[in-house]
Amino acid sequence: MVKLTSGVRQGGVLSPYLLAVYIDDLINHVHSKQIGCMYNFVNACIVMYADNMLLAPSVHSLQILVSACESMLGQLDFAISVRKSVCIRIGPRCHFNCSPILLSDGFELQWVDNVRYLGVCVIRSTHFSCSFDNANKTFYRSFNAIFGKVG
DSSP, X not given: OOOOXXXXXXXXXXXXXXXXXXXXXXXXXXXXXXXXXXXXXXXXXXXXXXXXXXXXXSHHHHHHHHHHHHHHHHHTTOOOOTTTXXXXXXXXXXXXXXXXXXXXXXXXXXXXXXXXXXXXXXXXXXXXXXXXXXXXXXXXXXXHHHHHHHX
């Protein structure tokens, strides 16, 4: 055990690299479950960048992945934020009610109709689709503000 007396600043140059080293065990643990969506014969069950995402072929598989993440994060002294974490269902049965995804402390992850991932709004649908309404509103709002200043 090593006691750390100072941390790494968020947004620092080394922050992404140190987080990658720190969280590498979590990724390996989740991949070892052999549950997740396959893409070109590659298990794509966890995507970690600025936002983190779990991909599962079923609600039951998602529960297993969340539980695996939660147990490993507990060992790393991290926790899943219930306020920031949500679930969305994409596929032919997207409009059916889903059983709740439970965390070990009894909280449930909320099922939503759309989610923002890296600035893109992914919507619940029978196939993967995105909504660009918010991006269009932001663009026109910015354009009108600039155009209003320059005439």
